[in-house]
Amino acid sequence: MQAQVDKYLAKLIRHGLIAGEADAALFGLDDVIFTNRDSVPAEASELFSLLNINSLLIARPEPMLWSIIGQLADGNPGLIRPRDCESLTFIHDIPVVPSLDPGPVARALSRRKGCIVRDTGIVTTGTVSLEQAFISMSSICFATFVKFFTGALNAAAGHSGAAPVDPAKRSACLELLERSAPRAFVEPLPRRLPAATEDEAVRAMDEAGRSVVEAGLVDSFFGNISCRDAEVVYISQTGSSLDELPGYIDRAFMDGSSTCEITSSSELMAHVRTYELTGDDAIVHGHPRFSVIMSMFGEPLEFGRTRFIGDVPVVAGEVGAGSRGLLHTLPPAMEDHHCAIVAGHGTFTSCTGSFAPALRRLSSIELMCYRACRDVLEAGKTG
């Protein structure tokens, strides 16, 4: 379990979720506690005794994010309700408690997978592995970031239901936005698709997946990626981390003739349908923050309707294959544009020849959305 502790501490830093090792305490419990700390603080011991868990993460997000969370918590005492799609599905809402007093924190964690502790940071748990605690931490950071800027944009634009924002707050918001600018995107090697061999396909997916994570275009373990070779689709497994794909790629068939794909991404059918409609060779799906924020800007998009950000279609749809699932709305949009944003969820891009064009498009859409966010805020500032 010590290996898990070390792995997720490194990941917290690599993903930019915390500023340094000192900002996170990770605990994994089998019959004894493993941790990155010299000793186990009383609060952690107490939480383990109050909760039937095997993993605990207490971390202070990097300063800018922590400042955003603080402002959000000020306006939402007790409970933050994110509206983005992944949060609605998986974390529902985020309790806020004032201090690391084990009693109230345990009560919050008895209800939800993680909570915000105002004087400490984010506390999350797992019953199977530290990976759960890491995912919840990452998801809370993503959800709060999106909620904060969506609220700021709607307020700046004077949309109905949004509270007016005073000029000082808007300036501070712009400053935070500047500091959150999308990272530079490093293109992976242009490996040819369809791949000549299965190994080549895995290598191409591995490199593409890592470049998506390194560019900050996906949070935690969400997002998925695939490439097609005639009747075979290579696709990342459900819950796999895009920067750790080798060993976690399923071989699915276009015609569904094997059920081995039961461990594939929940978006497998959307990928298959997109391949059928576009004839493309590769699909990349990330959760770029500003693309998600811009897709939630303004009135909520109704299921079945499409709007555009620049030339990029935005469609509605929940995760998976339910009656209101993105399976029904995403592929038709992809057929015409080879890219689409699913409102409140993330961006899909597809292409032929290699992963490179899809990755470039994912990155450029994010940059466009970032600039659009800035424009809205600045227009509000001058207006």
Add this chain to the structure above:
Amino acid sequence: MNAYDYRIRALFVDVRSREAEFRELSPGLSGTFLGGRGIGALLLSDNPILDPLHEQAPLVFSTGALTGSRIPSSGRMAISGFSPLTGTVCSTSVGGRLALSMKRSGIDLLCITGRAVHPVVVAIDDGIVSFETLSLPLDAPLSRVFGELRTGPGSVAAVGKAAFGECRYAAIMVDGVFSSGRGGLGTVMASKNIRAVTVRGSGTFPVHDRQAEEDARRDIIRLFDASPAITGRPGLKHFGTAALVDLMASRRMMPTANFRRTYFEEYRAFSAGAIHRRFSPKHHACPGCPIACKQKAHSEIPEFETLSHFGALNENADLDAVIEANRICNEDGVDTITAASTIACLAEIRGECYTGARLVDMVRRIADSSGDGELLKLGSAVLARELGAPGKSMSVKSLELPAYDPRGAYGMALAYCTSTRGGCHLRAYPISHEILRKPVATDRFSFSGKARIIKISEDLNAAIDSIGACKFAFFGASLEEYARGFAAVTGLQIDHQDLLAAGDTISALERHINCLRGFTRKDDVLPLRFFTEPGTPGPGIEVPPIDRAAFDEALDRYYRIRGCTKDGTLTLKRREEIEQCRHR
């Protein structure tokens, strides 16, 4: 209804005296043991060392608090007793309409004791108990029994020829195709001279907070839709549990030739794809379940375990024979897993292989008690011992292992041994994380961290079995969402940690009962084969024997975490805590 009003309404029936009495369990007990399997264990603990077939040994039919609510996939219930196959405490989760019918009849729980003078049908109509007789002979196929008894919208639980023929692993069949299979509770029911329990009800039951119930329902459905294992193209919603055939074969953990190998080259003969191409089966479901994992064509399509064990375990690639074997088991009331495994055990001992028509004939003989059936009906542990080859029984505590080879999933290996009803995959269900990656993936070839994971998973599944929910729901949703549903329905201020705590109490109580019945560490072990023989390798997959020292260390850790001594019995402190819980 306020929270205080949530009580379990129990009907106690003595079939010898034909007396029936209603009692309400205190809110404290309802909160601690929840319902379903938990309340079953509580009632068994009142007299924990009875012989399974003793007249006073109880047979408990217990619904969950969520039964009949709008919370998805919560129409299941537990049937509990002492197992004549294993000697342990035994509880099975069963679907069909029985749970809903009991609720509508005003009954949360039915506890039967005594032995009827003549074979009877216990008939319950809106809470009124009567005793009826059935003109059909005791060896009549169960389809005829159900045809005779099933009138209107109620439900029937019946035992058949195998149970009255003293097969130690007879099943209780519910509504024809839902099986309370493992451990031989059908034999217990037959020992009470009960042929069937029929339940009809027309009542309604309150829900504390309809809006909160709807909120929980919506969250759960959203998670079902996001789960590839449930609603994905290859998921349970489309292919039923047969969806697992391809996966288990590809992971090289499909028990083959009585667990001598872990890969069956001809598995595609009974894969989900093969079944769909041949039969285009229709789906059906327990009440209120959107997953609808049951499938039917000209005959019921067998579950994954049955497909794999009548297939690979017996080296049988004849799908028609698999389906026919399953049909016979349903008609005679036999647990398919134990039946298939006992036949495979006999085949290995004799150096033979029973496939096709020969396999079907063997299955038929189990309930007939004819020829090899005299031995087969005793289960593999007794059979192997009788034939001087005890090591050939692939069982733990005499319960035959299901279709997940423990060499391919070490959490499963540990869970088979710690399970309170013997070699069962459902008590901790580590396949969820070791294979299906839910809620997250774990390393299937490692014991690291598995002791606590298995302990928590046992608590989780004890809670699931006690609230009436289906385990498949947890391939998508979690106890977090179901706890909200539980609170909405009952009004009890309970969260998912409270449910886990109840699961911990239930698991510990079951272990304590087993210890009182003489089970110790020596019984918490896999057959030697798994520590000495490798499985079948595959592309990039090696399946070595399990390291015995690593297994023992993991078991030691499990005992410490569960509150046990090194011998596997509960510590004095833990026993006292459990005793306090029993008297709330």
